[in-house]
Amino acid sequence: MDDFYREYILDHYKNPRNYGTLENPDISYEEDNPVCGDRVRIDIKLEDDRIADIRFQGEGCAISQASASILTEMVKGKSLEEVRQLSKEDLLEQLGISLGPVRIKCALLSLKVLKAGVYGIRGWPGEEDHA
Amino acid sequence: MYDVNAVRAQFPVFQRKVNGKPLVYLDSTATSQKPLAVIEAMDEFYLRYNSNVHRGIHTLSEEATAAYEGARERIARFINARSSREVIYTRNTTEAINLVAYAWGRANLKPGDAVLITEMEHHSNIVPWQILRDLVDIELRVVPVTDDGYLDMEALDRLLDERVKLVSITHMSNVLGTINPVEEIARKAHAVGALILVDGAQSVPHLPVDVQALDIDFLAFSGHKMCGPTGIGVLWGREEILEAMPPFMGGGDMIRRVTLERSTWADLPHKFEAGTPAIAEAIGLGAAVDFLSSLGMANVRQHEIEITAYALEALSEVPRLRLFGPRNPHHKGGVMAFTLGAVHAHDVAAVLDREGIAVRAGHHCAQPLMQRYGVVATTRASFYLYTTFEEVDCLVEALHKVEEVFA
Known part of the structure; x- marks a missing residue:
């Protein structure tokens, strides 16, 4: 099997980091992709505008769930300003795989949930790039 | 062999x-591949006699019209229609079902009437009826499927009464593969005075389909799932029903005479074919039907x-x-x-x-x-x-x- 399902992705899919929910989260947001049924929820605990703790829960394909796991690792401890700066390219680079237009939505679902939860941004990250 | x-x-x-x-x-359930004969038939049209159909008094237009209408004749024979006047070109199955919902449904259904569909329908045989329901205030009834993927025929018998004016049902499920007993359902529909529309998107490409033997009223199918091109489909309907129906879309080709006050309609099948049609695609579908018939x-x-x-x-x-x-x-x-x-x-x-x-x-x-x-x-x-x-x-x-x- 080539890099599409390389160990890194499968590891995050089979052993998701920061999985679960938080009690009394400061931010909690969930979204799904009705086309394929991928679903991701993210809970965040803030301290001084930093992400002190983060959990995600969800179901769906390996790309969507591994991406959520990887994203939580990327932003834990980061300030909200740093999260604002985070681009879809940052996440895709971390995933390290090239994806077609359908699967890219799987990969970016977690980022959409994070940004919507933090800033109320409802659009799909990077939607304007391949509309 | x-x-x-x-x-x-x-x-x-x-x-x-x-x-x-x-x-x-x-x-192939999404779309079939295309044999060389279909691709070449469409190429030939564009390379040698590309022209608009009907009314042209020049050689290319006459050739294009002959090929376009010749394809209709062969499609009619392929499903054993009584006449090619019963074969309406559409874009696809979806448009064929919508044609019936808009043209037949709006003219014939009144509040309190019911349309019967099933739980195994493609969205294209659900959504047009939901839109019609919200427009005309009809009831939409749904026959459930069993755990092993068959229609629940006892439920169908319960749901099919005199208020049902149309049964609209898939011949073959695009998910389960189930082949429904269309002939039996047609008999039951007619017994309560209802018409039956069959979604043949999956059956016409894969089974012998004979509209007279099935004794149905409408059949909808798509060219691209049966070795033909995208952009061409068919609504077959019984001639007397099509004759009584108002047109679907208005425009060129579907009229007999137009004044600024009023218009009269062309004869079948052109009454339902407004505007310049998908000519190369119809010719391609004709070639696909020849290919399937040869097999x-x-x-x-x-x-x-x-x-x-x-x-x-x-x-x-x-x-x-x-x-x-x-x-x-x-x-x-x-x-x-x-x-x-x-x-x-x-x-x-x-x-x-x-x-x-x-x-x-x-x-x-x-x-x-x-x-x-x-x-x-x-x-x-x-x-x-x-x-x-x-x-x-x-x-x-x-x-x-x-x-x-x-x-």
Whole structure:
């Protein structure tokens, strides 16, 4: 099997980091992709505008769930300003795989949930790039 | 003797490789591949006699009209229509069903009337009736499916009463593969004074379909699922019903006489064909019908029964595979929708694609059916007249690989 399902992705899919929910989260947001049924929820605990703790829960394909796991690792401890700066390219680079237009939505679902939860941004990250 | 390799040799696409592997195309339920004869028929039109049809007093237009109307004649024979006047060109099955909903439905249904559909319909045979329901205040009734993928015929008998004016039902499910007893349902519909529309998108490409033997009132199907091009489909209707219907869309070609005050309509079938049609595509569909007729639809069906029987057995040995729909190859077409343990359908399809195998993953435009079986998505492998036993072996082997990757 080539890099599409390389160990890194499968590891995050089979052993998701920061999985679960938080009690009394400061931010909690969930979204799904009705086309394929991928679903991701993210809970965040803030301290001084930093992400002190983060959990995600969800179901769906390996790309969507591994991406959520990887994203939580990327932003834990980061300030909200740093999260604002985070681009879809940052996440895709971390995933390290090239994806077609359908699967890219799987990969970016977690980022959409994070940004919507933090800033109320409802659009799909990077939607304007391949509309 | 059906020679599948000789059939495959007529499809140029099978010469290509995908991800370094020979293409194994198991997505014909979405759209079929095209034989060279269809591609050449369309090329020939554009290269030699491209012209608009009807009313042209020049050689090219006469040739184009003859080819365009000649295709209609052959399509009519293919489904055993009484006359080619009953064959209306549309863009696809979806447009054909919408034509009936708008033109027949709005003129004939009144509040309190009911339309009967089933739980295994494609969205294209659900949504037009929901739109009509909200417009005219009719009731939309739904026949449920059983756990093993058949229509619940007892429920159908209960739901089918004198208030039902139209039964609109798929001939073959695009997910379960189930072949519904259309002839029996037509008899029951007529007994309560209802008409019957058959969604033939999956049946016309795969089975012999005879509109007179089935004794139905409307049949909708698409060219691109039966070796023809996209952008062309057919609504067949019984002539007296079509005659009584108002037009669907207004414009050129569908009129007899136009003044600024009023217009009168052209005769069938042109009354329902406003605007310049998809000429090359109609000619391509005519070539597709010739191709299918040369193989013989009974032979096509027999080949698919054999492939389906083989696949049913082979797939039953894949661990954790849950198959949806009937297990009897005589009751279903070559459509295998399944889940594989907890592995998401997208992941299954992505791994198969790496092996050169094309399948579909998702809800297959049948979300209510997915809800019925409690799944968000399935992987669907589908077969056609060019599918080989070796390709089924490739599928099963690749499914074992999926297991290895996600174990």
